[in-house]
Amino acid sequence: MTAQRHAEIFALVQNNIYEVLPDVEGREIKPGDRLTDLGANSVDRAEIVMLAMEALSLHIQRVELSGVKNVGELVDALYAKSHGQ
């Protein structure tokens, strides 16, 4: 079920954001939110991406996930990569 899988990845990313940025824990994360606006510097952003890749057992080059503009796009990219697209 693709919509459910997508929602699961969103929840996963949200939890990773809480883990890396304790200050926003509990706050609702929207697809349009930019990680920078949530207080993430570039080390934080890379950490969030990597935690998600590890949780999804994604064996791709990290650079393939660069260029995403917000949380929604990151989830879309992770979803696409985890389904071999």
Add this chain to the structure above:
Amino acid sequence: MRPVGIEAMNVFGGSAYVDVRELMEHRQLDTSRFEQLLMSRKTVALPSEDPVTFGVNAARPILDALSDAERNRIELLISCTESGIDFGKSVGSYLHEWLGLNRNCRIFEVKNACYAGTAGLQMAVNFVLSQVSPGAKALVVATDVSRYTVDDGGDSLTMDWAFVEPSSGAGAAAMLVSEMPEVFQLDVGANGYYGYEVMDTCRPTPDGEAGDSDLGLLSYLDCCEQTFQEYRRRIPDADYHTSFDYLAFHTPFGGMVRGAHRTMMRKLKKAKAADIESDFERRVRPGIRYAQHTGNIMGGSVFSSLAGIIDHGSFDTPKRIGCFSYGSGCCAEFYSGVVSRTGSDRLRGLGIEEQLGARRRLTMDQYEAALQANDGVRFGTRNVKIEGADEAARSGSGESSERLVLEEIREFHREYRWVA
């Protein structure tokens, strides 16, 4: 196999620095997560300092310790830089002159962003191993200066200013490479290299930097993993946790190194957070010590890290150090070598940290003035006389007696002077 590696080395961090937190507050940048970046100070290159003066001042103490006969066996001089001062003439030509090297010497320059220093070192190592000139030595000088005119415009090439200005430093590392590797004996053949085309960070105009810092960070992490996997393909017994007593990283800023180490330990060793942190403190922290004085010195960065470890690590018995070098664009390499007590004592004798501690701290007004003045020595400057060269030399001279300063550019030729 004949031994090969670094016979002597030195790191030079300039004459002036700014406090990074003060700079970030001055720029009104977010400092709420400052501590995790592990930044402290960064070198500011003054107008009388350029890649030549940094390189000469790094190499001079090494050469002063050599006899004339030893000095005359330096048959290869490689300048490694992304801060070139001419498209044709190498920085090395000036280094050769001001270091008084033998004229029967190959002189050339190599470039691949921050990987250049490792590229130069490995070429020097191969020159020694080839034995085409038995007993010959090579001098490798990685020297870089940051410039602050970021080329803005275009959505995809926007630098994260919160990191670029505070992290970019200046500095040089000089290494004498020979078959008497007293300071760092390389593990011959233990090299994992990895490169591919990526547009992460670059210097597309003579004085400008551009790029995508997120892409650079992800590429750095990819390469960290890929180079070690290649290293382990060649040295199957290598273990990231137990084979290396210390790890020297190319250090754009300490927080990035901590992130890379954490990723590697989690991925390769399934290590838990607390164990990773204590491992970082033990094996990695000594290597980011000098970067916290200078900021990112680019080509010399991995050697500054290596020097920090050799100066501040424990070498009662010989220890193996793993080195990770990364240069945007990109090429990266993981390699290793062994340090003994003798080498550690020899390097400590140069007093690198004392020199860093003796530099002058600039106020924000003085820093802004230095940036303005640097505009007068932009790439391509034909004629200029440099003001205040003596002032630059007075700071941070430490034990060494003389410092090279840039005094004038006359018809494009750079004219230097020793200042006591």
